[in-house]
Structure formats: C-alpha cells, structure tokens
Amino acid sequence: MREKILTFIEKNSRVDLHDLAVLLGVDEQMVINELEAMEAEHVICGYHTLIDWDKTDVEKVTAMIEVRVTPQRDMGFDKVAERIYNYPEVNSVYLISGGFDLMVTLEGKTLRDISTFVTDKLSTLDSVLSTKTNFILKKYKDHGTVMAETSKDERIFMTP
Amino acid sequence: MRNPLNEKITAIKPSGIRKFFDIVSEMDDAISLGVGEPDFDTPWHIRDEGIYTLEKGRTFYTSNAGLKELRIEIAKYLDRRFHLQYDPLKEILITVGGSEGIDNAFRAMLDPGDEVLIPQPSYVSYEPCCILAGGVPVIIELQEENQFRLTAEELEAAITPKTKMLVLPYPNNPTGAVMEKSDLQAIAQVVIDHDLYVLSDEIYAELCYLEEHTSIASLPGMKERTVVINGFSKSHAMTGWRLGYACGPQIIMDQILKIHQFAIMCAPTNSQYAAVEAMRNGDEDVAMMREQYNQRRRFLIHEFERMGLKCFEPFGAFYIFPSIKEFGMTSDEFATRLLREEKVAVVPGTAFGDCGEGFLRISYAYSLENLKIALGRLEQFITKLRAEAEQR
Numbered sequence: 001m002r003e004k005i006l007t008f009i010e011k012n013s014r015v016d017l018h019d020l021a022v023l024l025g026v027d028e029q030m031v032i033n034e035l036e037a038m039e040a041e042h043v044i045c046g047y048h049t050l051i052d053w054d055k056t057d058v059e060k061v062t063a064m065i066e067v068r069v070t071p072q073r074d075m076g077f078d079k080v081a082e083r084i085y086n087y088p089e090v091n092s093v094y095l096i097s098g099g100f101d102l103m104v105t106l107e108g109k110t111l112r113d114i115s116t117f118v119t120d121k122l123s124t125l126d127s128v129l130s131t132k133t134n135f136i137l138k139k140y141k142d143h144g145t146v147m148a149e150t151s152k153d154e155r156i157f158m159t160p
Numbered sequence: 161m162r163n164p165l166n167e168k169i170t171a172i173k174p175s176g177i178r179k180f181f182d183i184v185s186e187m188d189d190a191i192s193l194g195v196g197e198p199d200f201d202t203p204w205h206i207r208d209e210g211i212y213t214l215e216k217g218r219t220f221y222t223s224n225a226g227l228k229e230l231r232i233e234i235a236k237y238l239d240r241r242f243h244l245q246y247d248p249l250k251e252i253l254i255t256v257g258g259s260e261g262i263d264n265a266f267r268a269m270l271d272p273g274d275e276v277l278i279p280q281p282s283y284v285s286y287e288p289c290c291i292l293a294g295g296v297p298v299i300i301e302l303q304e305e306n307q308f309r310l311t312a313e314e315l316e317a318a319i320t321p322k323t324k325m326l327v328l329p330y331p332n333n334p335t336g337a338v339m340e341k342s343d344l345q346a347i348a349q350v351v352i353d354h355d356l357y358v359l360s361d362e363i364y365a366e367l368c369y370l371e372e373h374t375s376i377a378s379l380p381g382m383k384e385r386t387v388v389i390n391g392f393s394k395s396h397a398m399t400g401w402r403l404g405y406a407c408g409p410q411i412i413m414d415q416i417l418k419i420h421q422f423a424i425m426c427a428p429t430n431s432q433y434a435a436v437e438a439m440r441n442g443d444e445d446v447a448m449m450r451e452q453y454n455q456r457r458r459f460l461i462h463e464f465e466r467m468g469l470k471c472f473e474p475f476g477a478f479y480i481f482p483s484i485k486e487f488g489m490t491s492d493e494f495a496t497r498l499l500r501e502e503k504v505a506v507v508p509g510t511a512f513g514d515c516g517e518g519f520l521r522i523s524y525a526y527s528l529e530n531l532k533i534a535l536g537r538l539e540q541f542i543t544k545l546r547a548e549a550e551q552r
Contacts (some may be wrong), residue, residue: 008455022462023455023528157184158177158194158505160284160333160512 001026005034006043011144013047052147054139060107062091062139063114066132067102067122077101080127089117100132111135172288176492176511183499190503191534192526196333198397198478199525200452202434203445206396209437210430218429224421226254226405227432233439234405242365242375244388250410253417254403254427258363258391259285260420261406265359265387266293268415274324279310280513281481282329283361290327298323301515304483307472308337312346319350325357328376331364334512334521335481336457336474341374348379358386363404366395366446369454370475377407384409387416392431394477395446396438401431453478456524456531463535467542478525481509485518487545495520501544502537 004024009015017035021028038044053060069080077095084104085093091105104122108114118133139147177194184190201207225231231248238244246252255261262285270276272294278286279300290297300318302308315326328347330339339347351358358376365373377386391404406416420426460480464471471482484494491508499505507523509516524531 004451019459022459025454025458153199155195155197155199157190157192158180158507159196160175160177160507 001030002034002038002043005031006038009035009044050143050145052139054147059109061109061111061114062136063106063108063118064134064136065104065106065118065122066096066100066134067104068100068129068131069102069125070127070129071101072127080125083125084122087117087121089113168291172291175284177507180495180499180505180507183496184505187503190499190505191530191537192505193522193524193531193534194505194507195523195525197399197525198394198449199527200397200449202396202398202401203438203442205441206398206434206438206445210401210434213430213433218433220429222254222426222429222432224426225249225252225417226427227429227436230254230432230436230439231405233436234407237439238388238390238407242362242373243378244375244383244407246407247410251413252405252407253413253420254405254432255391255420256404256424256427257393257402258361258389258404260424261387261389261391261404261416262286262359262361263289263293264416264419264423265389265406265408265412266290266295267419268412269325269357269359269387270295271324273322275320275322277315277318277323277326279314279327279329281308281332281334281509281516281519282327282512283333284512286327286329286359286361295325296322299513299515301513302335302337304472304519307474308332308335308481309339309343310347311343312350315347315350319354319356323354323356325359326351328358328360330360330362331368331373331476332479333364333477334479334507334509334516335519336477336479338368338370338373338474338476339376340371344374344376344379348376348382351385352381356385358382359389360386361389363389363391364394364477365390367450367453367478368476369450369457373476387412392435392438396435396442397445397449398431398435398438401428401434403427403431403435453524456526456528459528459531460522460524460535463539467539469542478523480522480524481519482522483519487542487549491517491520498538498541502541504534504537504541 017031018028021031071077072079081093081102084090089106089108091107094103096103106114106117118131122128123131231252234252235246235248238246266289270293274295275298276290276295277300278297279302287297298318300314302310360376362375375388377383377388387406387408389406392398461473464482469482471480474480487494491510495506495508507521509519509521
C-alpha cells in the first residue's frame with residue numbers, strides 16, 4: 001500500500017486524501033496513518049511544487065557542477081558532501097559513479113552568483129580537486145513532467 | 161437504373177451515435193465520456209520502434225499470416241499471461257485490428273442459416289458481420305441482476321438445432337462485465353454438450369480488476385472449439401496502429417487465412433514491428449495503465465453511489481454502465497438532453513443492443529480531472545431531473 005500511495009503522490013501531492021483513499025480502494029484513515037508514519041520516518045521528505053520559472057518574470061540561473069574530490073578516511077564522501085549541501089543555495093548533491101564524484105546543482109539569480117559560489121566556496125574546500133560547471137540552457141522535462149504545453153485530446157468525440 | 165446495392169448491407173442500420181456528432185459540432189466546450197479507446201499515448205519505446213523500422217525502410221508486405229517474429233512473441237505472451245498454447249506458425253494470424261478477426265471468423269465458419277448467439281449489450285460489429293457472412297444472429301439479452309454475465313441457463317435456452325456458434329464478448333464493452341473462471345466452466349460445458357463453437361473476443365483481456373482474465377480457450381476441450389480474438393489497441397494503447405490477431409485450431413485458421421490473404425494481404429508492416437517491441441518489453445506499461453484505469457473505476461463507482469445513481473460494479477474494460485431507469489426517459493433522450501443541457505457526451509446503452517435501454521455507457525479512458533468536471537455536470541443534470549420529477 002505504501003508503494004501505491006507514494007507512486008500516486010509523487011505525481012500529485014495535492015490530491016484530496018478522501019479522493020486518494022477512494023482511488024486506491026482503501027480506508028481514508030489508513031491513508032492518513034500511512035502518510036503520517038512515512039513523514040515521521042522521513043520516507044516522505046517534503047512536498048514541493050514543480051514550477052517552470054521560465055514562464056515567470058523571475059530571473060534564475062541553474063548550473064550542474066561536476067565535482068572531483070578526495071574521499072576522507074572513515075568518512076568516504078559523506079563529510080565533503082555535507083560541507084557542500086549545507087550551503088542553502090545548493091539544490092541537490094548526488095554521489096555519482098563514473099568520471100567524477102559529486103553532482104551538485106545550484107540555483108542563483110545571475111551567472112555571477114554561480115561563479116562566485118564555485119570560485120569562493122566550492123573550489124576552496126580542501127578535498128575538492130576540480131570542478132566543471134555546466135549551465136542549464138533549457139529545461140525540457142523535470143521530475144517526469146514535460147515542461148511544454150500538454151497536447152490536447154485528439155480522439156474522436158464518441159466511438160463505439 | 162438498377163439498384164446498385166446489396167440487400168443485406170442496405171437493411172443494416174447505421175450506428176446510432178452519429179446524431180451526437182452533429183450536436184457536438186455546434187458546441188465548443190462540450191466534454192466527452194463517450195470514447196472507446198485509451199487516453200494514453202502508445203508507450204514511447206513502441207513508437208520509437210515504429211519510427212526506427214521506417215528509418216530502416218521496412219516498408220514491404222510481410223507474409224500473409226504476419227511477421228513470424230511477431231507470431232512467436234504473441235504465442236509466448238498468450239502462454240505467459242493466459243495459459244494459452246498456440247503454434248505460432250499454424251494457429252496465429254495477425255489481423256488489421258481485432259475487428260478484422262471477428263469478420264473473418266464469421267465468414268470462415270458460417271453457412272447460410274447458421275445461428276449465432278450474440279449476448280447483448282455488446283460491441284456493435286458482431287451482429288452486422290454475422291449477417292453479412294450469411295449467419296442468423298440470435299440475441300441473448302443479458303441481465304443487470306447477473307452483472308451482465310452470460311449464464312449457462314440463458315445460453316441453454318437460446319440454443320436450437322441450427323445454432324453453430326456463440327460470441328463471447330468479455331471483458332465486455334459497454335457494460336464492463338467480466339466472466340470469471342467458474343462462470344466460463346459452466347458455459348464451456350453447455351458449448352461442448354451442444355457441439356458449438358465460440359468466438360471469444362478478448363480485446364480487453366488485460367483490463368480485469370477482479371481476478372486475472374481467463375480465456376475460455378484455456379479450459380479443457382475448448383481450444384479446438386474456440387477462435388480467440390485479441391489485439392494491441394486496448395492493452396497497449398495502440399488503436400490507430402490497427403493491429404490485432406486471431407488464434408484458433410489450424411482447421412479454422414487455414415480458412416481465415418485465405419480470407420485475410422485475398423481481402424487484406426497483410427497487416428501494416430510498420431505496426432507489426434512496433435508490436436514485437438510491445439510484446440517483448442510492454443508488460444510494465446500495461447500494468448501501469450491497468451492501475452490507472454482501476455483507480456478511476458473506483459472513483460466513478462464511489463461517485464455514482466454518492467449521487468444515488470444505480471450501478472453494478474464492473475470489473476473489466478474501461479466502461480461503467482449505470483442505470484437511468486429512475487428518470488423515466490429513454491437512454492437516447494437522456495443522452496441527448498445531457499449533451500444539450502450540460503454538454504457532456506455519453507453513449508446511450510441502446511447503441512449496443514435494444515436491451516441496453518435504460519442504461520448509459522460511460523468511459524473512464526479520461527484523466528481524473530476530466531472525469532471530475534464531467535461528473536460535476538452529470539450530477540447537476542440529475543439533480544435538476546429529480547427536482548423536475550418532484551414538482552410534477
């Protein structure tokens with residue numbers, strides 16, 4: 001049941017809980033209990049909104065920064081990841097297999113914000129060996145959702 | 161001038177839903193619950209395969225029976241999903257949608273005067289195709305109190321010495337009814353006792369919400385008496401690709417193949433390659449869509465209960481078949497007024513046989529948001545009707 005609830009709310013966390021119970025064919029109180037339990041266990045870590053900022057007047061620059069680091073004894077990559085993710089301007093930090101170690105996404109108002117962060121904060125960390133900053137030019141799809149306008153229903157109005 | 165037309169086709173009534181198109185064409189904000197096809201796009205990996213085969217220039221005819229590769233994949237699929245064993249080289253034919261298979265089976269199996277039992281309400285093409293093939297349709301009117309399942313008693317009562325074949329349309333369009341294994345066992349016994357054949361239209365087999373679909377052909381003694389019709393339209397959201405298949409004993413399939421060979425040549429090559437991909441890697445897509453339909457199904461049942469609209473719980477396809485008998489109108493009147501006054505299109509039950517009178521077919525092949533808006537309008541409409549009735 002947890003998996004079904006999570007699969008649903010991952011796409012639509014604003015669903016009315018009564019409706020959700022009906023859709024999944026279970027008792028509403030059970031849905032509420034499961035959600036509370038999963039929040040307490042931090043299975044559910046937050047409820048966010050997917051926004052296409054490009055359609056607003058707000059100026060935003062997003063960068064994906066590939067970071068190579070030296071892992072630390074007993075801590076591996078966790079310690080250096082923590083140093084990085086504690087910066088509020090950092091959106092996400094992933095440990096990555098392959099040619100580099102950490103993928104850091106970062107949001108700023110301007111290019112200068114990003115470059116300041118990289119040169120002043122990120123590169124100066126002891127364990128950071130190198131960085132490579134990639135700016136996002138256009139977001140086509142995010143969290144499984146295509147950002148472009150959805151296509152309209154082209155089916156014939158009535159068919160047997 | 162001589163009459164250019166064939167008597168049989170002239171006598172067949174055109175589909176009853178045409179007039180709704182005329183009404184809709186004058187509206188700009190009508191919403192529909194009248195569609196008989198999935199709202200999902202064909203899964204991307206299947207479309208991608210279609211594109212890829214076009215790029216490779218695979219644009220020639222396939223063999224009449226269809227790509228061998230596809231028939232082998234279908235045989236594996238039928239075994240893994242429904243415990244049906246067919247020889248891909250002799251017992252499976254790829255058709256242009258399930259519809260072609262229905263038509264060909266009638267034409268291959270019926271002689272003039274042979275009676276065909278057709279349970280209704282059911283899909284619109286069985287009766288005309290049977291007539292065009294020279295058969296005599298005998299309608300079995302299914303009952304709501306049986307959840308529109310066919311019972312052995314109903315079947316037994318309709319059999320005459322001329323009866324040759326039974327059409328078994330489950331999971332059912334338009335009622336959403338299913339036949340469980342125990343129901344089918346009772347039917348199979350009657351079929352065997354009276355030496356009948358079965359045309360089992362299982363196009364909605366993947367959309368069962370109670371227990372896994374059972375094919376009557378998987379029951380003992382039934383494979384040699386059954387032609388199974390299936391396809392990709394509903395299960396893999398591939399209606400426009402026009403691809404289905406028919407399976408049955410070789411003695412029947414050999415003749416069906418001849419009709420297909422002369423009338424059609426082969427099913428679209430591009431669609432066949434895409435379908436190979438659907439068979440190999442599509443099971444998860446099917447499960448995802450089934451789960452979504454099931455959620456909407458629960459939602460509709462719940463809403464109808466809340467509105468006090470009488471409805472049995474359907475466990476198959478993507479239709480729900482509520483009764484509107486309390487309003488004292490025909491299905492056609494109700495559907496016409498609902499469209500004119502609240503701009504919601506539904507199909508009157510009578511489009512699927514006279515015994516569909518008093519019912520509506522509502523499709524849930526729509527997003528939840530769309531369903532909510534439409535149900536809001538439907539509720540407004542029935543509230544108005546009930547108020548009118550009280551004033552009288």
